[in-house]
Amino acid sequence: MSLDDLTGMMPPHEGAGAAIDWEAAERAYGVAFPSDYRAFMARFGAGTIENYLTVLAPEMSEDGLAEGPMVFITDDARGTWEDEPGPLDVPAERLLAWGCDDTGDLLCWLTQGDVPEAWPVVIYNRGDDAWRVVDCGLVEFLRRILRAEFDELPLSGTTLWGENAARFLTQAEEARIKAAGQDPWAD
Template sequence: MSIDVLLSLMPPHVGAGSVIDWDATEKVWGSPFPTDYKEFVKHYGAGSIENFLAVLQPSPDGSGRMADETSVAQELWEELEGIPDVEAEPDRILAWAMDGTADLLCWMRTEDDPDEWPVVVYRRLEDAWQLYECGMVEFLTRVFRAEFPQNPLSSTAMWGVPTPLFLTRREATRIRESGRDPWEGVVE
């Protein structure tokens, strides 16, 4: 699914987006990243959707929040023995987001082509993993449109939200410092 669909549902604010040296970052991380994710980062950057889902961004030195959440996800994958009938070692799990209920949204790096990596979600409230045969942008779009048979996340904060709001931390802080609530109108 094209990033254009997501851009129309969730237009990025002025100043959103990050410029990343993907060649250097991928070398440090020892892995390429999916094209749709790179497009997401280009247009949005790291930040929050609906004051609920924190989308992570790789640091150029391989540390930081994405690395920390990936480590947690890999430990959970190993502890729960992944998903029945799905073969993947814990080191094949790479986190790209976490939500307000401590769900982890990850890729399962099963193919050489990162554009073929499915999304796997650890639902904290169920203490279980679920596989979704789509990429990050399609996953988010289908959550916003409520197109999965059931909500893949532990909360309905983004489920069926027709015009979700994305804010970088910098933009949320700027709005807050102006005396307004950056998430006004967002139902939690």
């Protein structure tokens, strides 16, 4: 799966994309990030798809410590894993969140092994109160959601399911549109 396929279904707006210091992110989060995620961040940046699913970016303090939504959602996912263990016998510390959605689902990587590209996506489906493991990376996961290519919908909500033409807005673009007095998600 290429990022170009996803881009064809969800073109980034002008000014999208984020320059992230990946070496600093590695130090702060203690892991190297998957190459498809780094490419996604370069092309799209952190933001929201169809006012439903938010893709998070690693943030670091001036002291080089991990901070921001990725940390908070990761903490939530790990706590949930401890309360409602997933289908794999792995410690909660192996989860690293990359997203969440408006139905309260948590989207993570299972950071097992030294090859980030081999990390599966792990979803906590809050509607079913169950964890699901999907053997693909972030970009492939998003593409398959937009094309409805999973045997069953792994998310609680249907907003993106089969949405072959989705809209993505960075946090900055969404804020800019709101500041202009408009609804960024109006059709």
